[in-house]
Amino acid sequence: MNAFELLATDGAARAGVLSTGHGAVPTPAFMPVGTKATVKSVDPDELRALGASIVLGNTYHLHFRPGEDVIAELGGLHEFMGWEGPILTDSGGFQVFSLRDTLLGVDEEGVTFRSVYDGEAARFTPELAASIQAALGSDVAMCLDVVAPPTVPRRELEEAVRLTTLWAGRQREAPRAEGQLVFGIGQGGTDEALRRRSLEELLELDFDGYAVGGLAVGESREAMFDLTAMSTNLLPGHVPRYFMGIGDPEGILEAIDRGIDMFDCVLPTRLGRTGSALTWEGRLNLKNARHARDPRPLDEACRCPACSRFSRAYLRHLVNQNELLGLRLLSLHNLHFVLELTAGARAAIERQEFGTYKAAALERLSEVAWFT
Numbered sequence: 001m002n003a004f005e006l007l008a009t010d011g012a013a014r015a016g017v018l019s020t021g022h023g024a025v026p027t028p029a030f031m032p033v034g035t036k037a038t039v040k041s042v043d044p045d046e047l048r049a050l051g052a053s054i055v056l057g058n059t060y061h062l063h064f065r066p067g068e069d070v071i072a073e074l075g076g077l078h079e080f081m082g083w084e085g086p087i088l089t090d091s092g093g094f095q096v097f098s099l100r101d102t103l104l105g106v107d108e109e110g111v112t113f114r115s116v117y118d119g120e121a122a123r124f125t126p127e128l129a130a131s132i133q134a135a136l137g138s139d140v141a142m143c144l145d146v147v148a149p150p151t152v153p154r155r156e157l158e159e160a161v162r163l164t165t166l167w168a169g170r171q172r173e174a175p176r177a178e179g180q181l182v183f184g185i186g187q188g189g190t191d192e193a194l195r196r197r198s199l200e201e202l203l204e205l206d207f208d209g210y211a212v213g214g215l216a217v218g219e220s221r222e223a224m225f226d227l228t229a230m231s232t233n234l235l236p237g238h239v240p241r242y243f244m245g246i247g248d249p250e251g252i253l254e255a256i257d258r259g260i261d262m263f264d265c266v267l268p269t270r271l272g273r274t275g276s277a278l279t280w281e282g283r284l285n286l287k288n289a290r291h292a293r294d295p296r297p298l299d300e301a302c303r304c305p306a307c308s309r310f311s312r313a314y315l316r317h318l319v320n321q322n323e324l325l326g327l328r329l330l331s332l333h334n335l336h337f338v339l340e341l342t343a344g345a346r347a348a349i350e351r352q353e354f355g356t357y358k359a360a361a362l363e364r365l366s367e368v369a370w371f372t
């Protein structure tokens, strides 16, 4: 039985539902990132109230602190972090390979690196990535992939794709938690032929879903979206497609428009912790003096905990004084903004009006600089 059900399409954009052992995920879905078993500063009840249906955890960080054995002993990741909804765990591949100065070597069996926690040499293999995620008990486990930096020679990219497929095949056969879905991750950088090869090889292994990995790492936005469209075109309709690492409003709309069902990004909470708010007026930096006496909420139309009670002036004061409440309220608002944008896209796809929805949203956002 397929875990994913496609309910409506509008062009390449799709609305569906992913069924997991801990509930359903309506798609398109934005997945808040809870790297260390917490979406920074946000309580699980608040996440639910904001409309989040699934959260991310991270294999790399949870393996080193507190350790998957501790989490398993305490009932698994859902129980441990007080979130009974669906959880997707990333494999740790991105962390291992993006922290280049801690990388010690890659071979057929796995990758050796220095842990960011204590500098000790450590090793990840596809079998270990499977066993950590099985112990965590996540609903969706990701394959350990080889993420090459965007500028490496083609020979290295090709090797990354070869190992990614080899490792995916081994992880596919490794024991998993009961009911756990496993997604393969396509690599290939910005090389179209390699990216195609990567996904075709993974498709032969027959995963529960497929991710577009190794993008949003510095290539042009145009190349990123073109490769995304190419990737989703290769995938059959009945499997979910996950774009790893996109969370700015324009990027979300463009990814959905190219047939992406799931995406994640630390942007909403990271911006919140640095004192910035995502709004239809653009990215507001609350540290700016122009907010000092502004009685208005961040966004008049927003129903989040920050906008329903507090003024920009108050939020600015909290941010400037490094008060925890300010950073928390901004994180809540930013998550709400992105989750609402995504829910609106889903509703528009169901009405066959996604094109209009996207155009209207992009026009509202067009005068602001998101990427500064």
Ligand SMILES: [Zn+2]
Residues within 6 Å of the ligand: 298, 299, 302, 303, 304, 305, 306, 307, 308, 333, 336
């Ligand atoms: Zn708000």
